[in-house]
Amino acid sequence: MNCQPAAPARECPLLALRAGKKLVSLKGELNKEEGMSGVRVLVGTRKGAFVLTSDGKRERWDVSGPHFGGWEIYHVKGSPVDPNRLYASQSSGWFGQLIQRSNDGGKTWEPVDNKFVYDGVPGTHQWYDGTPHPWEFKRVWHLEPSLTDPDTVYAGVEDAALFRSTDGGQSWHELPGLRGHGSGPRWQPGAGGMCLHTILLDPSDPERIFIAISAAGAFRTDDGGKTWRPINRGLKSQYIPDPNAEVGHCVHRIAMHRSRPGVLFMQKHWDVMRSDDAGDSWHEVSGNLPTDFGFVIDVHAHEPETIYVVPIKSDSEHYPLEGKLRVYRSRTGGHEWEALSKGLPERDCYVNVLRDAMAIDSLDSCGVYFGTTGGQVYASADAGDNWRPIVRDLPAVVSVEVQTLP
Amino acid sequence: MIRVVLPHHLRTLAHIVGEVKLVVEGRATQRSVLDALEARYPTLRGTIRDHVTQQRRAFVRFFACEEDLSHEPPDAPLPGAVALGAEPFFVVGAIAGG
Numbered sequence: 001m002n003c004q005p006a007a008p009a010r011e012c013p014l015l016a017l018r019a020g021k022k023l024v025s026l027k028g029e030l031n032k033e034e035g036m037s038g039v040r041v042l043v044g045t046r047k048g049a050f051v052l053t054s055d056g057k058r059e060r061w062d063v064s065g066p067h068f069g070g071w072e073i074y075h076v077k078g079s080p081v082d083p084n085r086l087y088a089s090q091s092s093g094w095f096g097q098l099i100q101r102s103n104d105g106g107k108t109w110e111p112v113d114n115k116f117v118y119d120g121v122p123g124t125h126q127w128y129d130g131t132p133h134p135w136e137f138k139r140v141w142h143l144e145p146s147l148t149d150p151d152t153v154y155a156g157v158e159d160a161a162l163f164r165s166t167d168g169g170q171s172w173h174e175l176p177g178l179r180g181h182g183s184g185p186r187w188q189p190g191a192g193g194m195c196l197h198t199i200l201l202d203p204s205d206p207e208r209i210f211i212a213i214s215a216a217g218a219f220r221t222d223d224g225g226k227t228w229r230p231i232n233r234g235l236k237s238q239y240i241p242d243p244n245a246e247v248g249h250c251v252h253r254i255a256m257h258r259s260r261p262g263v264l265f266m267q268k269h270w271d272v273m274r275s276d277d278a279g280d281s282w283h284e285v286s287g288n289l290p291t292d293f294g295f296v297i298d299v300h301a302h303e304p305e306t307i308y309v310v311p312i313k314s315d316s317e318h319y320p321l322e323g324k325l326r327v328y329r330s331r332t333g334g335h336e337w338e339a340l341s342k343g344l345p346e347r348d349c350y351v352n353v354l355r356d357a358m359a360i361d362s363l364d365s366c367g368v369y370f371g372t373t374g375g376q377v378y379a380s381a382d383a384g385d386n387w388r389p390i391v392r393d394l395p396a397v398v399s400v401e402v403q404t405l406p
Numbered sequence: 407m408i409r410v411v412l413p414h415h416l417r418t419l420a421h422i423v424g425e426v427k428l429v430v431e432g433r434a435t436q437r438s439v440l441d442a443l444e445a446r447y448p449t450l451r452g453t454i455r456d457h458v459t460q461q462r463r464a465f466v467r468f469f470a471c472e473e474d475l476s477h478e479p480p481d482a483p484l485p486g487a488v489a490l491g492a493e494p495f496f497v498v499g500a501i502a503g504g
Binding site: 070092093094111114115117 | 413414419449451453454463465499502
């Protein structure tokens with residue numbers, strides 16, 4: 001860079017760096033000089049939450065935690081419009097559900113409302129044996145803060161339902177149109193419970209939300225949550241007698257790129273799927289994956305056709321093939337996949353990567369993160385080409401989110 | 407004055423050190439003690455008994471005077487020693503899990 005000595009600091013990153021000011025390049029993009037931008041990785045585990053922070057290089061990490069030690073932390077996520085506003089789902093089999101909120105990026109927390117009451121008469125869904133079973137609240141699996149308001153946050157819960165708070169978590173109200181969809185009595189739990197685990201907010205249409213439930217399938221609202229419809233056409237599940245079943249599919253995760261909210265990628269129980277019409281129809285893109293069972297799926301921050309999965313051997317053996325932990329990347333929106341293994345265990349690795357345990361940062365060199373049931377959190381600062389463990393010995397990791405900080 | 411001993415996780419959650427001492431209006435029962443406890447520490451609502459049904463959570467037990475009171479009716483009087491503050495009312499997390 002050719003910086004003239006007389007140039008004003010705001011136009012010269014090097015001078016700005018010396019002046020200790022926030023760096024903004026001439027193109028207005030965040031500069032990636034060390035200390036000038038960074039990431040905060042929010043990790044939920046079986047025994048507490050951890051916050052991992054680094055600068056833009058993502059080489060050295062500070063680890064704080066456990067927060068809420070001894071409690072299960074299913075999910076921690078920050079507001080896109082106020083990165084210091086975090087929400088955490090804290091629960092235990094003994095003492096139930098709590099929601100914690102932070103206004104300082106996870107340094108301090110305060111409990112907010114934990115009352116999740118289904119709207120009206122809860123009704124029944126199917127139990128494992130096919131008999132009717134009353135809806136019972138168990139826990140919050142996923143918290144999805146609004147794209148525009150830090151006080152609005154959605155909660156996906158078990159038994160499956162969608163709740164919303166518009167006062168920063170001080171009160172929660174169900175969006176009953178989802179559970180009230182006529183198919184509700186035919187939903188049934190997957191092995192992990194009947195959970196609403198995925199919430200995708202359409203950045204181009206505030207009225208459109210996608211959700212996914214194990215094992216009911218994917219649903220979409222186009223009116224802000226008043227009414228919902230299943231979007232499962234094209235999904236095939238061998239355990240469902242009716243190949244055209246409207247619901248009953250065990251969807252593990254759905255991901256989208258912000259620039260193309262009509263294109264969805266799904267990791268189903270088996271099969272990696274894609275939709276180009278906002279879920280109206282799906283087709284399989286498993287291609288050359290060595291196994292298409294898995295839990296996580298995510299999309300590159302800057303390349304909408306680049307997607308990531310972690311293949312798991314099978315539904316009865318939840319660990320990588322041949323003891324080799326590998327992320328698979330497709331740069332073609334599916335079908336053609338490459339194994340990413342540099343820095344990942346090449347032998348004797350029998351961990352799982354759960355459905356909410358992968359995240360992508362939005363730095364120019366896209367960072368990819370995932371956590372394992374063995375307590376490792378791996379990071380790649382180069383879109384998956386090379387991996388390093390940030391931490392190796394946490395409790396089993398349930399969820400991973402990342403915030404890209406200015 | 408009623409003395410209540412809470413398990414570690416609930417003390418941490420509510421920032422409580424040691425025993426809780428509560429003034430309970432009227433007869434000392436499970437319900438009146440828990441009502442007073444939750445009124446002083448609203449964070450504990452939903453952690454000991456269900457928000458709506460007010461039923462004891464399945465893995466929470468109540469003990470006092472070396473007796474398991476978990477299955478006593480919520481409006482049954484607590485032992486006199488608890489009502490007088492000579493013995494504490496224990497809220498215990500069941501021994502289960504890992």
